[in-house]
Amino acid sequence: MAEARERWGSRSSFVFAAVGAAIGLGNVWRFPYITYQNGGGAFLIPYLIALITAGIPLMILEYAIGQKMQSSPPTALRKIWSKAEWIGWFAVVLVFVLSTYYATIMAWCVNYLYYSFTQAWGTTGTEISNFFNQTLLDKSGSPGILGGIQLPVLIGLAITWLLIYLCLFKGVKTLGKIVYFTVGIPWLILIVMVIRGLTLPGAINGLNFYLTPDFSVLLSPKVWLAAYGQIFFTLSLAMGTLIVYASYLPKNSDIAANAFMTSLANCGTAFFAGFAVFSTLGYLAQSMGVGVPEVATSGLGLAFVTYPAAINLLPVAGVLFGALFFLLLLTLGIDSAFSQVEPVVGSIVDKWGFNKKWVLPAVVGFGFLMGIPYTTRAGFYWVDIMDHFVCTYGLTLVGLLECIVIGYVFGAPKVRKYINSVSDVRIGPWWDVFIKIVTPIVLGVSFIFELITLIRKGYGNYPIWTAFTGIGLIVILLILSFILSKRKGGNP
Numbered sequence: 104m105a106e107a108r109e110r111w112g113s114r115s116s117f118v119f120a121a122v123g124a125a126i127g128l129g130n131v132w133r134f135p136y137i138t139y140q141n142g143g144g145a146f147l148i149p150y151l152i153a154l155i156t157a158g159i160p161l162m163i164l165e166y167a168i169g170q171k172m173q174s175s176p177p178t179a180l181r182k183i184w185s186k187a188e189w190i191g192w193f194a195v196v197l198v199f200v201l202s203t204y205y206a207t208i209m210a211w212c213v214n215y216l217y218y219s220f221t222q223a224w225g226t227t228g229t230e231i232s233n234f235f236n237q238t239l240l241d242k243s244g245s246p247g248i249l250g251g252i253q254l255p256v257l258i259g260l261a262i263t264w265l266l267i268y269l270c271l272f273k274g275v276k277t278l279g280k281i282v283y284f285t286v287g288i289p290w291l292i293l294i295v296m297v298i299r300g301l302t303l304p305g306a307i308n309g310l311n312f313y314l315t316p317d318f319s320v321l322l323s324p325k326v327w328l329a330a331y332g333q334i335f336f337t338l339s340l341a342m343g344t345l346i347v348y349a350s351y352l353p354k355n356s357d358i359a360a361n362a363f364m365t366s367l368a369n370c371g372t373a374f375f376a377g378f379a380v381f382s383t384l385g386y387l388a389q390s391m392g393v394g395v396p397e398v399a400t401s402g403l404g405l406a407f408v409t410y411p412a413a414i415n416l417l418p419v420a421g422v423l424f425g426a427l428f429f430l431l432l433l434t435l436g437i438d439s440a441f442s443q444v445e446p447v448v449g450s451i452v453d454k455w456g457f458n459k460k461w462v463l464p465a466v467v468g469f470g471f472l473m474g475i476p477y478t479t480r481a482g483f484y485w486v487d488i489m490d491h492f493v494c495t496y497g498l499t500l501v502g503l504l505e506c507i508v509i510g511y512v513f514g515a516p517k518v519r520k521y522i523n524s525v526s527d528v529r530i531g532p533w534w535d536v537f538i539k540i541v542t543p544i545v546l547g548v549s550f551i552f553e554l555i556t557l558i559r560k561g562y563g564n565y566p567i568w569t570a571f572t573g574i575g576l577i578v579i580l581l582i583l584s585f586i587l588s589k590r591k592g593g594n595p
């Protein structure tokens with residue numbers, strides 16, 4: 104081992120980086136909508152329970168793995184158990200695939216930011232929907248028809264990867280300073296958007312829609328699965344990100360408090376973002392003379408169609424708020440995006456001892472190339488399909504395997520002892536119970552549940568072969584992880 108491990112400049116740099124990784128595009132479009140869909144205010148109950156029973160325990164676990172082993176996921180897991188290196192690689196290849204389509208969504212945001220200055224997307228709801236589906240993406244109608252590359256999206260993608268490179272190339276110390284901006288700026292914008300939203304006519308209807316509790320949903324397993332799924336995605340768990348970030352901390356850093364801070368900051372932001380989104384939707388509904396449910400769309404449509412429509416209606420400063428919203432998405436997304444690249448780079452560097460100076464541009468270049476299929480006219484469908492398979496099956500599998508390796512092979516009490524030796528807040532035996540029993544059961548059940556749904560119904564409205572492609576992808580990534588783990592490393 105020649106060089107010493109890279110280090111964060113301070114503890115708060117690490118916390119900001121982890122918060123930045125957590126708070127991403129998922130907080131703005133995913134959380135508010137999932138909340139509404141699953142019982143409004145009542146959803147906060149399963150959400151908080153998921154946070155406490157799975158989110159925080161697993162986050163503590165990943166911080167402990169990275170920090171104790173001082174390595175990226177594959178090497179760290181190998182040090183825990185010689186047969187577990189592939190699990191680390193599995194997380195890394197999954198997060199790489201995630202980064203390729205996440206960057207594509209960022210590329211759409213780059214385009215929208217550009218068009219926001221002229222409001223080129225039009226003024227009516229139909230015009231905006233046409234702008235997104237036809238002008239920008241020119242959707243081909245089926246994932247099987249790729250069509251040509253959409254040049255503006257490709258340019259946006261190149262800009263996104265360039266930004267990722269610029270944030271990472273100076274190393275972890277500089278990254279630790281950049282994250283103050285990538286976390287701070289979106290927060291400022293969010294405050295402005297919440298104030299603006301709440302002062303619009305009709306805002307209150309939107310908030311009622313968002314928060315009115317429907318407690319009957321608590322009996323439905325679907326709601327609980329949604330809560331756990333959202334917690335995993337939003338905290339960036341089981342993707343290698345937190346392990347690699349924690350590995351740049353000194354071995355004696357506090358773990359428990361860091362985990363509480365990151366998860367609460369993230370979930371608080373998501374909740375707050377809901378006020379910006381739903382107050383504005385309330386306004387949109389009132390202006391159009393319809394009910395809020397009619398305008399509340401899920402997922403990508405919310406950010407790229409519904410929200411711009413609402414912004415266009417603003418009596419003053421529509422251009423400003425349009426630009427602000429997409430700047431918000433870009434600054435929210437960029438620290439999540441580079442937190443998906445760092446585990447890939449760190450893992451290669453840790454295993455083979457290559458120079459990061461060359462590994463980073465290679466990974467960035469490869470990531471860009473692998474993203475090109477998403478810039479075709481079928482790109483939108485593939486973003487959606489990949490997201491489903493990577494997050495639903497990949498993420499659950501990694502989380503499950505981590506719990507088994509730590510809980511049963513290595514021993515949860517041993518890890519807890521280490522955590523308590525460095526943390527101010529003491530973790531009790533409850534943690535062992537969550538890691539060994541509760542979290543694996545939840546993950547196992549949701550995996551099986553999703554698989555049954557897939558077999559019965561396929562995914563979305565896509566042709567059935569896309570489901571085979573998705574499952575095939577997961578299998579290929581698993582095989583690839585085994586192969587990578589068998590390669591000889593350059594580092595001890």
Ligand code: PHE
Binds near residue numbers: 198339342440
């Ligand atoms: N948590 C991020 C979001 O909510 C997504 C993400 C997943 C980031 C995995 C890093 C790793 O958008």
